[in-house]
Amino acid sequence: MACYPWPWLNQLQQPTLNAFCFMNNAKISVEVRDQFTNWIKSQIFNTPAYTNDQQANYELNAAKFLNQLLRKLNRMAANYSGDVSHELNKSVCMIVELFANNPVQLYQQLLECMEGQCIAYPYKCIYLADMEEAEVLETLHRLRIMVHKNENDNADMKKEHEYLAHEMKELQEFRSQLNMILNEEIQMNRGYQIAQRQDKLNDNLHTLWRKRSALINEFRHTIHMTAQLQDKVLNKYLSQWKINQRLTGSAASAMAESNLYTIQLWCESLLEIISNTKVQLTHVINTQLEGCMNLMEAPDLMTAMKDVTSLYETLIFNSFIVEKQPPQILKMNTRFDTTVRLLLGNALNIDTNQPQVTVSIISEYQAQEIQSTKKATNCTAGEFINYKGRMEYNEGTRLWSVRFNDIRLTKINRKKQPKQYVMDEKFALLFQFIVTAEQCGLVLPVWTISCPVVVIVHGCQMQRGYANIIWDNAFAKINRTPFSVPDTVCWNWLADVLSLQLNGNSDHSLTADQKYFLCEKALGCNQPFPIPNDLTIRWSQFCQEILPGRNHTFWEWFYMVMKLTREHLQKLWFDGRIIGFIQKKQADKYLTNCHPGTFLLRFSDSVLGSITIAFVHETNDGHHEILHIQPFTAYDLSIRSLADRILDYDELSHLYPYIPKHVAFQRLKKKSVRPQDTNYVATELRANLMIPSDSTPDSQLCNNQLSAASEYTCSGIDQLSFFELQDFALFSQDFE
Template sequence: MAMWIQAQQLQGEALHQMQALYGQHFPIEVRHYLAQWIESQLWDSLELDNPAEEAKAKRLLESLVSELQKKAQLQGGEDGFLLKIKLGHYATDSSRTSTYDRCPLELVRCIKHILQSEQRLVQEATNASDGGQAMDSLSQRHQQINQAFEELRVSTQDTESELRKLQHSQEYFIIQYQENLRIQAQLSSLSSLPPAERSQRETSLQSKRATVEAWLTREATTLQKHRLDLSEQHQKTLSVLRKQQTLILDEELIQWKRRQQLAGNGGPHEGGLDVLQSWCEKLADLIWQNRQQIRRCEHLTQQLPLPGPMEELLSKLNADITDIISALVTSTFIIEKQPPQVLKTQIKFAATVRLLVGGKLNVHMNPPQVKAVIVSEQQAKALLKNESTHSESSGEILNNNCVMEYHQATGTLSAHFRNMSLKRIKRSDRRGAESVTEEKFTVLFESQFSVGGNELVFHVKTLSLPVVVIVHGSQDNNATATVLWDNAFAEPGRVPFVVPDKVLWPQLCDALDMKYKAEMHSGRGLSEDNLVFLAQKAFSSGSNNPEDYRSMTISWAQFNRESLPGRNFTFWQWFDGVVELMKKHLKPHWNDGAILGFVNKQQAQDLLLSKPNGTFLLRFSDSEIGGITIAWVAENPNKRLVWNLLPYTTKDFSIRSLADRISDLNHLLFLYPDRPKDEVFAKYYTPPLSKAVDGYVKPQIKQVVPEFATQNPEPSGAASTFMDQTSSPSFSHPSSCVYPSMTDTMLDPDGDFDLEDTMDVARHVEELLRRPMANQWSSHPKSPPPLKRPPAI
């Protein structure tokens, strides 16, 4: 409701734009009287390209009709009678409901477009009247574009007016010319008259002919000047049109494509396409009007040839305006929704292409078909250099043909590829150390259509962002690195798909921070200390000063080709492992500020030794991809030490969450620097298990660190099954623990561990839970018999 209240306050052009959103497809009265209901629905939760969402869209359509009928019934009195009739008609209008009944997602598309457009108009109006503050660069640029459109509109109206005057003048000239021919014919017919009468008539006709010929001579000069003046006006208009088109296509559209590319790295979602379409449609409309005017000028010139350079001038104007509209049409054939940049064979994927000027040029009257093929980097280069007009393929895409559809509610002409699948790929010979996950392809979309009654035929093509093709999930990590580097550092207008081999470290920091924040869905990204830690890892440096890294460059090889010193993985593989772990299991804790993460062993020790016993922190493992360890300070018989637990990975957290593991370890008291652990993690603890049902006691998984278990022993009588990092000395009977005792290498007071063979906890827990415990235990649930010790791993 709030958005509609604001929308009603719009003035001038913004109000006209808002009103233009509505029509027979969605009446403005429906928006007004159902404003609260419309704005309370979760329209953005529905995926327009997913046929499975049609059931939800159908329910929304039914709810909308029901709300309309209720609203109609509530209207009363003399003033409400007509409104009651009108709302009832909207609810039962077969022409409208049948359209949405066939495709209920069209209703969602329509309302989403309306709400987004209203929000944009309100925001622009708010920015324009924001306390008289100076307009930002974006608003200034948009104002410049709108002013140029106003100038073009006025100049096009002027040339239209001048053209009509020229046409009227020329028509009158032709009439007078025909009068002159009639006089000449009369003079020729005087020879049959008597001499006296002939002399009198001839004198009169000669005088009349002289007057008409003098007028024709003067008017011919005037007409020629009028034509030349009109051509100059068209030249000026075309110059402004070309400048405006360059601003929109070479700056605004390129920036939109750049934002779309950065969105692949987690940048803000690329908005503003509807604004771009409105500009491109205005361009198309103005270009077409001027083209029609120039053609009418050509027709007038052919109808009445006069001496002078008009034919050459008009021919050049016609060629120029055709080039302008060709550039507009071919440049506005874009990919609205990119195919996935890491593309796995045999997996279904989707994409959407859109022609921004399709509706304005009535292309949908004969809907064109779009074809998608996958091409290599070399083939893409040849296509852009016009060295190849034949679209050779480097693979086979199933379901790669789609007809463009016109959506009247949004005025968009687009083709939605919903079920494409890459059946096979043909790879090229790789160079040097390049791997298959560094080889780039692109999906080429192409179509052909005509406008103006086949007057102009366009063959349009557009290339997707670079795509890395994989055949196995294990390649995803390295393929993502290639995509991230390309998206972050590609230059506009580059030769496909050239990227720098080295970049400044701060540039890479921006890309990593963007990726990290996007995966965490939070504004909390990488701090300067985090980035210093990453720089130390990338450059094997010990400096803590961020200034030392600002001028340093990092190469692609350092990023994801060469392993880190003493490790068997690259910098990116380590970082991506952290991102995956956080995204799947630890996102809430990162957003709560509970995880320091990017801290090395020495830093952890320095931080903890000054804190009370039981203070702990969470840091990412240096030795394992996607691992996180708990470091804590505790009293040793001889001195205080900082201990590090064997790193947890995704597999561990799929068994028991981080919060529950921290709850299990009673010797962990305070999260660094001094927050009680329950204050931070209690809201994430798993609720206690329910009581026994039908005589069965449900086992409980817990973890124990034996060296510290006796510090805060479990309450007596607890019926639990323990999942140990190591066995617990708190159980005196050797058969009272699930797993055998293990050596103290599980705990390292100095830091991380490099263990090749660790206990497969998940498998042992599964074995434990599969045992027929009812046959082994006594009838008393609190007195389980000793469990047999499983074989050591």
């Protein structure tokens, strides 16, 4: 598939996105659309930076941009006819209606999309294989050549400097001896020779000065190219890796390990280039000849040194990352592990004493303070056990890292708020240490912050905390104020996130019909099909508001379905045996014209975390009716699997639409247990449907819902104790 340069426009928020929908119209040539997006980029890139007291100039520039944009769209519309022209004119009207009174808003939206155009948002993982990896390698190769050339030029200039310094010293000695010559003729000849040598020396000094100036320009060029590449590596590729890592926590797949190894190689190469340039600059600064020191050289050199030092520190600071994030649902007094890493290998030549890394937990407010001041803090929002570790270098893997493998949170300080909002409070782990590189005299405090975590004290809080983390991982902006998230998001985005949560790394995904069912359930009202792109959902609708006619929220219902599927139905779900997300009335409609015994599986609307079977039943008088078996919960399926139950029911024959049930389902294979006493006959649990007789009043059928019972075929009543089960603890284990 061709990769066009305008997907970043799809990051525009509604209704602005609709105004640019013509960019997906295949009737408009790729060249025209490419030219249009490049024009927008050029307008934004060429805009000067305005300070706060220049807001009027910024607004004027935005207004000019809006007028130019409208004229350009009108010219495009004039070149087409029919539907394309109508669509372009419609876009013009929409833009005028939306932004005529506030052109700055459009300008800022486009600018934000431009800044984040290389970042996958909100839920898609991008791999380095999809990026311009070859371009980075080519740029690094060019930079190495430039640094090598600068090094050679610097060495040649040093030799010339030594030669000219010797020449100047000799001339000074000759001048001091000139007055001591008594013979006037010899004195004149010697003076003439000195003058000639001085002229030649002056020429050589000017040549050296020009070479020095050229070398300084090469330094500037090298620093500029290095800064551009470093910005791309840190703010594009490393940022994308961090987003991939965050989304991996939300079940997305990402080749995190291999990507990070590649990024580390780039960081090491950048550090080598920056270090060599820094050393070369130091040599030039220290190489000064009397009479050849231009007054403007020193400030320029100092500026270059300041820039390269800034690159050096920025690279070190940003290369300190959380390689393995802590659990984002953090339970008090529960052991967990996390790993931080410095992406510079041994290239930094850190002092042989292993640096000590400390970890603390900080509140959202404290994280905001750290971001605004760019300084780590000693403030903490709780207490850890085993919160210190030594950064170690592994020669085999070439990694500087420290793993905290027995850390525990023993205390947390929460802000005062209503009890129901406790799980909305987010914290983070702050890692910090001091980099000491004696070779370059560097002592730099370095810190990094983990993804946000929700602290719980009991398993029953995990459900709500999980909703908070999913929303944050999927919809947090790239460069946000910790830990702000939008209150309203596009439903289609959320539907993809829910599909990711349910299906994990598999190739299975929710169908359009299943997403439509979830949409109507979450929003509590009928919606058009297909779902429009501008349909949104609020955070409160997602996990706070009770569904109409129920006593639970949408997230509580979906979470329990997800938990049931992962623990008991995963293979059936991935094999496509479960429709699952379908209304009861729709299931009846599907089965209306089917043969008796045809059935389908759907998640219950009313019973949390349960699945039911709808099937066609033929009565004694030959009539067909749709019956629904009483929903099976996790407790039921822990006693006997769903596949075994379906195969037990003689009333069920074909999975909708026409798959024989013995083809669609296989019995759960259990390890054979040898009886302790061969005098007894083994027993097995079987499921049985309690179908009411035709004379049973409809009121007793409870909306055609049947009870499903289990019967025992055993040799004695004393064998019943074999099937006693412990109470099923819903959150006895962490839900993954």
